[in-house]
Amino acid sequence: MKILALDLGTSSVRGLVLDADARPLPGALARRRVVLTVGEDGAGTLDAEGYLACLAECLDELAAGGHLRAVQLVATSAQWHSVVPLDHDGTPLGPVLTWLDTRPEPAPGAAGPADPDAFHQRTGTWWHRCYWTMRLPWLRDRSGGRVARFAGLAEYVLGVLLDAAPMSLSQASGTGLLDLRTLDWDPEACALAGARAGDLPELAPAGWRGRLRPEHARRWPQLADVGWAAPVGDGAASNVGSGCVDPTRVAVTVGTSAAVRMVEALPAGAPPPPLSPKLWRYRVDHDHVVTGAAYSSGGNLFAWANRELRLPEGPALDEALALVPVDGGPPANVRFGGDRPPGVAPAGSGDVRGLSFGTTSVEILAGLMRGLCDLVAADLALLESRVDGSVEVVLGGGALAASRWWRTAFGAVLAPRPVWHQRNPEIGATGAALVALGRVGDATRLADIGRTDDTASPS
Numbered sequence: 001m002k003i004l005a006l007d008l009g010t011s012s013v014r015g016l017v018l019d020a021d022a023r024p025l026p027g028a029l030a031r032r033r034v035v036l037t038v039g040e041d042g043a044g045t046l047d048a049e050g051y052l053a054c055l056a057e058c059l060d061e062l063a064a065g066g067h068l069r070a071v072q073l074v075a076t077s078a079q080w081h082s083v084v085p086l087d088h089d090g091t092p093l094g095p096v097l098t099w100l101d102t103r104p105e106p107a108p109g110a111a112g113p114a115d116p117d118a119f120h121q122r123t124g125t126w127w128h129r130c131y132w133t134m135r136l137p138w139l140r141d142r143s144g145g146r147v148a149r150f151a152g153l154a155e156y157v158l159g160v161l162l163d164a165a166p167m168s169l170s171q172a173s174g175t176g177l178l179d180l181r182t183l184d185w186d187p188e189a190c191a192l193a194g195a196r197a198g199d200l201p202e203l204a205p206a207g208w209r210g211r212l213r214p215e216h217a218r219r220w221p222q223l224a225d226v227g228w229a230a231p232v233g234d235g236a237a238s239n240v241g242s243g244c245v246d247p248t249r250v251a252v253t254v255g256t257s258a259a260v261r262m263v264e265a266l267p268a269g270a271p272p273p274p275l276s277p278k279l280w281r282y283r284v285d286h287d288h289v290v291t292g293a294a295y296s297s298g299g300n301l302f303a304w305a306n307r308e309l310r311l312p313e314g315p316a317l318d319e320a321l322a323l324v325p326v327d328g329g330p331p332a333n334v335r336f337g338g339d340r341p342p343g344v345a346p347a348g349s350g351d352v353r354g355l356s357f358g359t360t361s362v363e364i365l366a367g368l369m370r371g372l373c374d375l376v377a378a379d380l381a382l383l384e385s386r387v388d389g390s391v392e393v394v395l396g397g398g399a400l401a402a403s404r405w406w407r408t409a410f411g412a413v414l415a416p417r418p419v420w421h422q423r424n425p426e427i428g429a430t431g432a433a434l435v436a437l438g439r440v441g442d443a444t445r446l447a448d449i450g451r452t453d454d455t456a457s458p459s
Contacts, residue, residue, distance in 0.1 A: 131176025243447025
């Protein structure tokens with residue numbers, strides 16, 4: 001069996017083909033970088049139609065290489081929190097707001113939930129600019145009343161390609177509008193969002209499968225009769241791909257952004273366990289939830305430093321970093337892109353302190369990376385307080401796969417916990433495939449983890 005896994009990320013869109021155990025097949029990877037537009041006003045947007053074109057190019061490349069032959073399932077990992085306003089015919093009325101966009105704010109005089117704590121326990125979220133409760137009224141006000149409905153990036157893309165594209169429970173939980181227990185839209189959250197009948201996507205039932213529209217089946221005939229599973233939120237997919245699917249093992253993932261997360265079993269209708277005021281909770285699927293904290297900074301810290309600080313390149317950078325102690329580098333506040341919920345610090349809140357004329361660009365980079373380690377350590381302690389004893393930690397994501405120094409720094413900051421490294425950089429795609437196959441329970445056995453000082457290069 002072969003599985004086509006799509007990863008709808010913030011900095012790139014990728015398609016790769018996996019075997020029956022969700023392991024990537026050699027050479028079967030297509031990737032296109034996408035342009036994330038950021039602004040001093042806190043904007044963080046993607047062009048919806050351009051993004052779809054990049055995905056189509058990935059599928060064309062895989063088809064041309066013969067990699068789509070014998071594919072029997074398509075799975076998708078997609079970024080949480082995105083939203084795009086659509087016209088009656090499904091045409092985007094503006095760019096896609098990503099998780100990075102900090103501009104949405106309440107309308108003058110708008111009030112939040114009647115009982116904020118009960119709302120947080122019920123939906124796993126807050127009345128916050130990251131969620132549709134605040135984003136939909138803001139977008140509607142800016143569109144002049146032309147919005148017919150709203151969709152996430154995944155629903156827009158799949159809505160063009162497939163015969164139908166309902167929203168998965170995983171993606172719906174990232175909107176802040178889903179009741180995690182009833183698995184339906186939460187009435188109070190919808191009221192806060194001003195969501196009327198027809199404004200929101202339909203919710204996908206368990207086991208849902210879509211099919212390509214005829215015109216796209218002609219373009220990719222190898223996928224004409226293949227079922228497409230409902231998308232999985234990228235954070236949830238990364239936990240599964242890291243083999244972190246029970247409370248004994250926590251995932252720390254650093255891609256463009258970063259997060260620390262724990263997965264627990266929670267069937268529909270079961271009351272969720274109490275949730276810390278500082279942590280969010282979303283759905284993995286109908287039977288599992290994921291709890292954690294996220295940060296707007298991750299691999300984008302390196303991208304900024306590489307662009308602005310004239311860092312050494314390739315092996316020279318690794319050699320220079322090796323000379324910096326893991327507690328070295330100037331202290332840094334890494335909130336360059338502002339806070340993720342529940343924090344409200346705006347974009348531009350980052351800073352680097354204690355610089356001297358002797359401070360090098362590599363030391364500044366080390367300080368930035370260490371600053372993220374410290375944020376993760378504080379929130380990991382909150383997650384760990386919910387279980388008896390300590391937990392294991394698995395590091396994953398492209399940024400950590402590329403930096404031995406960063407893995408070592410995390411290992412030092414998170415000690416004495418056992419800290420492992422997931423060598424596969426495509427954990428989101430792998431995790432989405434295991435969810436689609438109904439094999440979440442197999443994730444720990446299939447995970448390819450090693451020591452944090454492993455020198456294996458990402459594929």
